Amino acid sequence: MASPGNDATTTPSIDDAVTDNNLQPFFVLQKGSLRKSERNLSGAVKTRRKIDLSSASPKASEDVEDEREEENMKLRMEAFEIVWSKVESTIKDVLRDINTSVFREIQNWVHESFNTIKSLGTPDFPEATQSFPIVRDANSKKLFTGLVFTQNMEYVDDLLTFEELGKHLKSRGCHVANLSSLDFTTKNGIGGCLRSLLRQFLMSTPDVTDMSILASWYGEQNYANPVVVVIDDIERCSGSVLSDFILTLSEWVVKIPVILIMGVATTLDTMRNKLASNALQHLCPYEFTLGIPAERMDAIVKAVLLKPCSGFTIGHKVAVFMRNYFVSQDGTLTSFIRALKVACSLHFYVEPLSVILRECVLEEDNWESGIEKNGLSPELMLKYAYDLPSCQSDEMTDQTSESLAQAFSELKRLQNEWRAVVLCLHEAGKGGKVRLLDLYCEASDPESYNKRKAELDKDPDLPPTGPILIKGNAISEAIRLVRDLSTVQLGKLISIWESLTTGTEVYHRVFALKLLLKMEDGKSSKKDSTVTSK
The missing domain is CATH 3.40.50.300 (P-loop containing nucleotide triphosphate hydrolases)
Incomplete structure (x- = not known):
């Protein structure tokens, strides 16, 4: 099962290509030989060019491959412009x-x-x-x-x-x-x-x-x-x-x-x-x-990273880097937005499958029928996809376009569940001024996920499967604030959670909690009435 720590809704994380130390506020994307430029990105993108074309000569096959890679790069840059335009307009709307x-x-x-x-x-x-x-x-x-x-x-x-x-x-x-x-x-x-x-x-x-x-x-x-x-x-x-x-x-x-x-x-x-x-x-x-x-930062993170916007998101390492950069710059939103743009452009530059996000922004959900439009052959498309961490599960032995579509659909569902939980935690932590960016950094930490998953594997009696979060400073503070709420306050919070989780599996658990709270409140009222009558 894919973890919430994976960093894109439909495409892989940029964390494998970006570390805490090499993301700079500015850089220039220089377009040279496409094969060489990808080969020089410190192993971030492996050259995968072996396609069975028995009817063509090796030289002809290589030329076809080069043309497809060049076309794919062109489409990626076009997709980046579309995706970033959507992100930028969303940020402006939020601030307005x-x-x-x-x-x-x-x-x-x-x-x-x-x-x-x-x-x-x-x-x-x-x-x-x-x-x-x-x-x-x-x-x-x-x-x-x-x-x-x-x-x-x-x-x-x-x-x-x-x-x-x-x-x-x-x-x-x-x-x-x-x-x-x-x-x-x-x-x-x-x-x-x-x-x-x-x-x-x-x-x-x-x-x-x-x-x-x-x-x-x-x-x-x-x-x-x-x-x-x-x-x-x-x-x-x-x-x-x-x-x-x-x-x-x-x-x-x-x-x-x-x-x-x-x-x-x-x-x-x-x-x-x-x-x-x-x-x-x-x-x-x-x-x-x-x-x-x-508060402005929380609103941007919520609109761009935790709500359907462009399909692009960031992973734990990049999120921590950008948060620290934001703090060190005394809360400069402009610098944060610029760093987000750098992360987005790098993602499109190094990841061939990032072109899929174009369909996400344009609300075209049937990516499978558009494989040929992405500048890649179906064989190479599947090869790239099955090298992603999200597709490395032992359960995914059948490497077909149908199984890949199911994997992407499952990943999208899991991320929607994960995002709903993070938003609920933020709503719970508002009274203690718990920042959404801090929650995002903690909740997207793959180490926390792996630790929790290992605990579940050892002890099946632990809470059932679902979005898994390990308590950190921000998360534990949000949970503590929930425990300190009165019955009336908790009821209001649960009503907000219902609206935040609509359309997800988390909603059913929130609804069950709401019924439980009503039952407990009813018992308390009945007990108080009995004591009064005596």
Whole structure:
């Protein structure tokens, strides 16, 4: 029986070709002679070219083989593009969904702030288009400022978050300009950020960087909607330039109802130390908080590795490497995603059967009928397949396409069961902040599986077969948290488990546990009623 430690739904693990020490954040796939390039991958892919073609000469057979290998490599690279595109779009959707609630909160605050600004009085058209600011009381110079705390997210992660925020606000009727720390440098001064601001709103760069130009643009045709300026990371901005920018906007806020949104990676103290006191006096701050990097990571692991996405997954060694890399980089999601892409590309480069994942993404489940389309002969296809660890069982002596199809189907079923168990453990461990990536690393460890399997072989009276997990730090913590739950809390958890395990064999065990809990609860209620009546 294939273990949950195997690393692909329909194709083999990349762990045999990748160790903890040789996966680099960047590498270049160089395409030379296909046979030589595969031969040079430290034995990761063995050259298997013996096909019985009695009707052809050895030279002709070799030429046919070379053509098929070249075609297979081409199809693999095409499949990689399809699979990674699916993974990448899934990650973007996940991150967008995580931010949705915060973005909506920011959106409501922006429109409330805009209404407040407008209630202070709106200048008529001639006054609004004059080339100087309107002098009023101090309150009219206040800038509504949203401080978005990114909770120590790395700058590269902030870029996508604030880009998506700008798109969200634009779709809700706001005029938005996204400025980066590169716009606030001492070298470029206040003119640099004003030029970027005008360029984004006017869709062109004026010869003069004058706020009156923006005031005329707003007063002529855009006065019905708020103007939002998003700055992704104030820690990286020049404090003096940013202070001058804030003072400039405050002078024009009556004519141009500007609302600021600024990313803050750490605490408010950073902003106080960064800005001049006279600039701080003009800010009317409101705080928002994004999800922590670990929560974002859990969401990505769940959507990409533990739910049907692309058919591609990673094994224990690669998962541990990527987790450690994520931790050492202070939770940089961008680096984690880049490393995942490296692992995916390496898998397609070294494994001929990885081309099957194309059908998985395109939801074409009948891979057997498409053997010839994979650039390999049926004989070579079976040869590659039966060299996989998942097909090394003593039970698989009949090496035919039918038995191979059954093996792949069984492997897929087992992985679905395994994934359901991991998701249930994560749901149980949320109260103790058990991270899904830690659970994934522990549950995918083949050594734990082999140890447990050996125990089952020695003692058949141990719990019945099914997804096998050996307790580790994260797993044992999740189990402990379940044991500490009250009956009511356990009932709620079981209801969540039911939804997570629908369509798997694990569901039947969860349902049986639910019935058992109801029976025990009923006995307790009956006993309490008897005691009360006495």
